[in-house]
Structure formats: structure tokens, C-alpha cells
Amino acid sequence: MTEAMTADGGVDDVDDFLFIINPKGGNGQTLKRWRQLAPELEATFKDFKVGQALTTGPAHATTLARDACKKGVLGVIAVGGDGTIHEVVNGFFEEDTAKVVSSRRGKRTALGIVPAGTGSDFIRSFGWKADSRAALARLVRGQRKAIDVGRVTCWDNGKMKSRFFINEADLGLTALVGRGVPPWKWLGGLSYSAATVQAFFSHVNTDLRMKVDGGPWQAVPQNTGTIVANAQYFGGGMKIAPKADPADGQLDVLAMSHFRWYDFLRSSPRLFAGTHIDLKGVTALRVKTLEIEAALEGDKVPGRQPFLVQADGEPLGTLPASFSILPGAIDLLV
Numbered sequence: 001m002t003e004a005m006t007a008d009g010g011v012d013d014v015d016d017f018l019f020i021i022n023p024k025g026g027n028g029q030t031l032k033r034w035r036q037l038a039p040e041l042e043a044t045f046k047d048f049k050v051g052q053a054l055t056t057g058p059a060h061a062t063t064l065a066r067d068a069c070k071k072g073v074l075g076v077i078a079v080g081g082d083g084t085i086h087e088v089v090n091g092f093f094e095e096d097t098a099k100v101v102s103s104r105r106g107k108r109t110a111l112g113i114v115p116a117g118t119g120s121d122f123i124r125s126f127g128w129k130a131d132s133r134a135a136l137a138r139l140v141r142g143q144r145k146a147i148d149v150g151r152v153t154c155w156d157n158g159k160m161k162s163r164f165f166i167n168e169a170d171l172g173l174t175a176l177v178g179r180g181v182p183p184w185k186w187l188g189g190l191s192y193s194a195a196t197v198q199a200f201f202s203h204v205n206t207d208l209r210m211k212v213d214g215g216p217w218q219a220v221p222q223n224t225g226t227i228v229a230n231a232q233y234f235g236g237g238m239k240i241a242p243k244a245d246p247a248d249g250q251l252d253v254l255a256m257s258h259f260r261w262y263d264f265l266r267s268s269p270r271l272f273a274g275t276h277i278d279l280k281g282v283t284a285l286r287v288k289t290l291e292i293e294a295a296l297e298g299d300k301v302p303g304r305q306p307f308l309v310q311a312d313g314e315p316l317g318t319l320p321a322s323f324s325i326l327p328g329a330i331d332l333l334v
């Protein structure tokens with residue numbers, strides 16, 4: 001049992017670890033897997049006070065995580081897929097600021113992951129498998145690694161909106177694919193392929209421009225999609241940013257231009273293997289900040305700019321967008 005001082009000097013009972021479970025993750029499999037883990041959870045965390053909270057809908061994980069960070073739990077654990085990790089990560093920050101929530105206990109709360117989603121791409125950069133039992137053993141060790149968090153700001157419903165991302169943010173074709181994935185979740189790992197084929201029917205390559213680290217605007221003609229990566233994988237195992245390191249204080253940008261549907265089919269094995277960087281039409285950059293918007297005047301009106309934007313596979317808004325990195329902002333339990 002752990003006790004912590006409250007702000008007014010009283011004593012408040014605080015969990016050591018809060019597990020936040022998305023019962024709808026992995027097409028409903030997350031809750032089933034979590035329930036099967038109960039004996040291991042009890043045995044592995046027998047020396048700790050553990051709380052469990054099932055999310056009731058989108059964004060609930062963010063509120064739960066923020067409250068837990070404020071109370072000063074040792075670890076907030078996301079149980080689910082990349083969408084759940086994304087929502088939990090956003091709870092590590094004060095609402096509408098880039099300030100990490102400070103805990104009443106002094107030591108900052110760590111992020112933990114029990115992978116149980118459809119894609120679980122973020123964990124691949126650490127060489128972890130979607131193995132929930134191995135994850136519990138890792139979490140209880142309590143070893144921390146400070147990792148970077150990305151911040152994206154883009155247009156949504158009449159105003160600019162910001163979100164944090166831990167894996168990657170992207171725009172264009174890939175964001176269109178992301179929006180199309182949910183109806184195909186019943187296909188499991190194949191849901192991304194189905195959504196990609198569907199997305200090609202409505203996607204149009206578009207002239208953009210970008211500004212890297214506050215430098216001059218540069219043309220990005222006929223962009224198909226751009227990925228701003230903190231970690232290496234997305235789209236269900238695609239090694240899209242093979243050199244990305246979530247602890248290097250930088251974002252790896254991959255802009256794909258002039259791609260047609262058959263270019264994607266042809267290069268698909270190389271995208272999965274991470275050997276696509278020297279393909280024609282691919283530009284790879286390493287940045288601290290990035291601004292990106294439509295190049296043509298007629299396209300520039302906010303709300304009418306082409307290209308959807310998503311963060312960690314969650315739909316966010318449209319261009320214009322800006323990206324920045326918060327080095328070492330979160331301690332990950334590794």
C-alpha cells in the first residue's frame with residue numbers, strides 16, 4: 001500500500017500503477033486478452049497497489065491518464081493498440097499546452113505498454129512482440145528510458161488544434177488509409193491493405209510546400225503522402241522510417257511524391273523491409289520542426305486545404321500543419 005501527500009498536506013491513497021484498458025481495442029480482443037491476464041497481473045504486481053480502468057469511449061484514456069499523472073502514480077499503463085497509447089500519451093501533458101503534467105509525488109510518472117491492439121506498431125521499434133505476459137514482466141522491473149514525443153498542430157473545425165504523438169504523424173494518402181481502416185478491422189492485419197486499395201480511389205497527388213527547422217519554404221511537388229516519424233513502423237508493420245530513433249531528439253520525415261497506385265504495389269515489399277529510402281520520389285529528412293501546407297493559392301484557404309492529417313493513426317484534421325519534437329518528454333518503462 002502506498003500513501004502520498006496531497007497538495008493541502010493531507011494523505012491521499014494513490015495507486016502505484018494504473019492500467020488503462022480499451023475494451024474495444026483489437027476489434028474487441030483487448031478486453032478478452034486482458035481478462036485472461038488476471039492471474040499473471042496479480043502475481044507479477046503483488047507488491048504494488050494496482051488500479052484498472054476500462055475506457056468508456058474515445059479520449060477517455062487521456063482524461064484517466066492525466067488524472068493519474070497529477071496524483072503521481074509511478075506508471076500509467078496503456079492496454080490496447082497504438083490508438084490507446086496515443087490517447088494515454090496525450091494525458092501526460094496539460095490540456096492545450098506542451099507542459100508535462102507534474103505529479104504530487106515529485107518523480108514523474110512513467111508510461112507503460114501492454115500491447116493488445118490490431119497493429120501495435122510503436123512497440124516494434126523496441127523489438128518487442130505483442131506479448132502481454134512479457135510486457136507485464138517488463139513493466140514490473142521499473143526500468144525507464146526517456147523518449148521523445150512529437151507535437152502536431154493542424155486545422156480542424158474552424159481552428160488550429162494540437163495533439164501529441166509518440167509513434168508518427170502523417171498526411172495525404174496514408175492518413176486517408178488510416179481513416180478507412182476501422183470498417184476493415186475484422187480482417188485483422190489485412191485491414192490496412194484493404195483500406196489502402198480503397199483510399200487510392202479518392203486520393204489525388206497534390207503540390208505542397210514545407211519549411212524545415214524555420215528555414216525557407218521549399219516546394220514539394222505532387223506529394224502523395226508525408227510521414228513525420230518518431231519511431232520506425234506504421235501501417236501494421238511497415239518500416240517506414242528505418243533510421244528513426246525515439247530518443248534522438250529529432251523527427252524523421254519521409255515525403256513520397258509522384259506515387260501512383262501501382263508504385264505502391266511495386267514498392268510494398270521495400271516499404272515493409274525499410275529499404276525504400278532511395279526509391280525515386282522519396283525524400284528523407286531529419287528535423288526538429290516542420291511546417292507543411294498547400295502550395296497553390298487556391299488550395300490554401302484553411303478548411304479547404306487538401307490532405308488529411310493523422311497522429312498515431314488517429315484522425316486529426318487537415319493541412320496546414322506544423323510538427324515539433326519534445327526531446328525526452330516521457331519516461332517509457334522498458
Ligand SMILES: Nc1ncnc2c1ncn2[C@@H]1O[C@H](COP(=O)(O)OP(=O)(O)OP(=O)(O)O)[C@@H](O)[C@H]1O
Nearest residue numbers: 025026056057058080081082083084117118119120
Ligand atoms: N470504450 C471505447 N469504445 C469505443 N472506442 C474506444 C473506447 N475506448 C477507446 N476507444 C477508441 O478505440 C480506438 C482504437 O483503439 P486501439 O488503438 O487500442 O485499438 P486498435 O485500433 O485495434 O489497435 P491499433 O491502433 O494498434 O491498430 C481509439 O481511437 C480509441 O479512441
